[in-house]
Amino acid sequence: MKFGIFLFITLTFSSVLCEKFRFDNYSLYKVTPNKNNHIDVLRELQNSELKFDFWNDPLPNAEHVLILSGPNEKEILENYLKKYDIKSEITINNVQEHLDKEVVDVYKRGEQRSMAWNSYYTLDGIYAWLDNLIAYYPNVVTEIVGGISYESRPIRGIKISHGPGRRAIFLEGGIHSREWISPATVNFITNELLSSDDEETKSAARDYDWYIFPVTNPDGYVWSHEQFRMWRKNRRPIGSTFGVDLNRNWNNNWLRFGSSTNPSSDNYAGPGPFSEPESRTLSSYIKSIGDKIDLYLSFHSFGQLLLIPFGNSTQPAANYHDAVNIGRRAMGALSVRYGTPYTTGNIAEAIYLATGGSIDWVKEFVQVPLVYCYELRDRTQYGFLLPPDQILPTSEETMDSILELIHQAKRFGYMNN
Known part of the structure; x- marks a missing residue:
C-alpha cells in the first residue's frame, strides 16, 4: 500500500509523543470544478494520492474543494490540475505562518472575567472556565459529566437551570478536534445565556434547561493543540495508527455511507458502532435525559450549513418539512x-x-423533536483554520439564529413548555 505524506504524518506523529508537527510551506488550495468531468478527476486524485489532504469531498454540488498540500507535492498538484484545466488559487500560502497567528489564550482557574472572544482556548482552559461559572453562578449552573474518553478524560459540561420542570436544550461541540470554532462558539452561547442583558436571551435562558458540552472529543482536542493541528479523530490506538471518527461511530446506519474501514482514514468509523468510549458514554447520558430534550444542537465546521437528519437518503423523513422551514427562518436571522x-x-x-x-x-x-447540526464559518477561504478575529462574529450570528430557532419552533407548535 502506498503511503502518502499525510498518511505518513498520521502514522508517525500518532504513535509517539514528539515535537509538535509544523506546517511550514504547506499551502491550502481552493479548487473550482467547473466542467462535467472535473468532479470525477478530483475524486480519482483523492482516492489515488494520499499525499493530498482533501478538506471537503469533490461532490457534484461542490462549488469549491479545499486541498492541503505539502511543499514537495505542490508541483504535482498544480500540474495535475493544469492537465485537466481545473482552476485553482492558493488561499493560505504558508499554513505555518497562519497557525503562528492563531491566538491560544490561557484561562486561569479562579478568574471571574469572561473568556476573550478573539482567541481559542485549550481544554484545560475551557474546563477551568466551566469551574468558574459553577462557582460564580451556584444557584443556576451545575456540573455535568457526559462520559469519558479513551485516555480517561471526563467529557465535562454544565447545566444551566432556573428551576425544576423545564424542557431541555442540548448543545454538543468539539466532536471533531480540529474544528476549534465549534467549542469557541458553544462557549460564547453559554456566556450569553448567563450574562446577556438582551431580554430575548434572558428569556431563553430562564425558560429551558440547557445541557452544554463544549468539547465531546477531549483527547483529540488536546492532541490538536499539543501535537498535530489537523487532527480530527479520537486517540484510541488501532493497530499501527490511531483514532476513530467519533461522528461516524454512532449506532445509526453505521458504516453505510461517508465513512471508511481504513483505520488510517480521517473518517474511519471504528471496528463497530459505539466501539468508542466517547460516543458510547455520551449516548448513554443523552438517553438518560432524552425525554426532556426538545432541541438538540451539534456544532461543527466548516461550510455554513444547517443540517437536519438523516444522512442515508435525500428523501424527507420524520418532521423534515417543519424542521427545514424552522431552520431556514433561523438562518435568515443569522444572516x-x-x-x-x-x-x-x-x-x-x-x-x-x-x-x-x-x-x-x-x-x-431518542426521538428528539428538533435536531440540527451547524457547519459554522467559513466556506472556501480558511476551512478548519478560521482566524481568531472571526470567533466573535461567528458566535454572535449563531446566537441570533438559536433565538430564532426557538421562536420559530414555538410558532410551529414545538418547544412549548
Whole structure:
C-alpha cells in the first residue's frame, strides 16, 4: 500500500509523543470544478494520492474543494490540475505562518472575567472556565459529566437551570478536534445565556434547561493543540495508527455511507458502532435525559450549513418539512447581522451521504423533536483554520439564529413548555 505524506504524518506523529508537527510551506488550495468531468478527476486524485489532504469531498454540488498540500507535492498538484484545466488559487500560502497567528489564550482557574472572544482556548482552559461559572453562578449552573474518553478524560459540561420542570436544550461541540470554532462558539452561547442583558436571551435562558458540552472529543482536542493541528479523530490506538471518527461511530446506519474501514482514514468509523468510549458514554447520558430534550444542537465546521437528519437518503423523513422551514427562518436571522449565507437541508441533500453521526442517532433513537447540526464559518477561504478575529462574529450570528430557532419552533407548535 502506498503511503502518502499525510498518511505518513498520521502514522508517525500518532504513535509517539514528539515535537509538535509544523506546517511550514504547506499551502491550502481552493479548487473550482467547473466542467462535467472535473468532479470525477478530483475524486480519482483523492482516492489515488494520499499525499493530498482533501478538506471537503469533490461532490457534484461542490462549488469549491479545499486541498492541503505539502511543499514537495505542490508541483504535482498544480500540474495535475493544469492537465485537466481545473482552476485553482492558493488561499493560505504558508499554513505555518497562519497557525503562528492563531491566538491560544490561557484561562486561569479562579478568574471571574469572561473568556476573550478573539482567541481559542485549550481544554484545560475551557474546563477551568466551566469551574468558574459553577462557582460564580451556584444557584443556576451545575456540573455535568457526559462520559469519558479513551485516555480517561471526563467529557465535562454544565447545566444551566432556573428551576425544576423545564424542557431541555442540548448543545454538543468539539466532536471533531480540529474544528476549534465549534467549542469557541458553544462557549460564547453559554456566556450569553448567563450574562446577556438582551431580554430575548434572558428569556431563553430562564425558560429551558440547557445541557452544554463544549468539547465531546477531549483527547483529540488536546492532541490538536499539543501535537498535530489537523487532527480530527479520537486517540484510541488501532493497530499501527490511531483514532476513530467519533461522528461516524454512532449506532445509526453505521458504516453505510461517508465513512471508511481504513483505520488510517480521517473518517474511519471504528471496528463497530459505539466501539468508542466517547460516543458510547455520551449516548448513554443523552438517553438518560432524552425525554426532556426538545432541541438538540451539534456544532461543527466548516461550510455554513444547517443540517437536519438523516444522512442515508435525500428523501424527507420524520418532521423534515417543519424542521427545514424552522431552520431556514433561523438562518435568515443569522444572516441579518453580517450577511453570512447558510444553506439548510438534510445531511444527504446539503452535503453528501454520511451515516453514523450523532444527530441521526439522537433523532431516531431518542426521538428528539428538533435536531440540527451547524457547519459554522467559513466556506472556501480558511476551512478548519478560521482566524481568531472571526470567533466573535461567528458566535454572535449563531446566537441570533438559536433565538430564532426557538421562536420559530414555538410558532410551529414545538418547544412549548
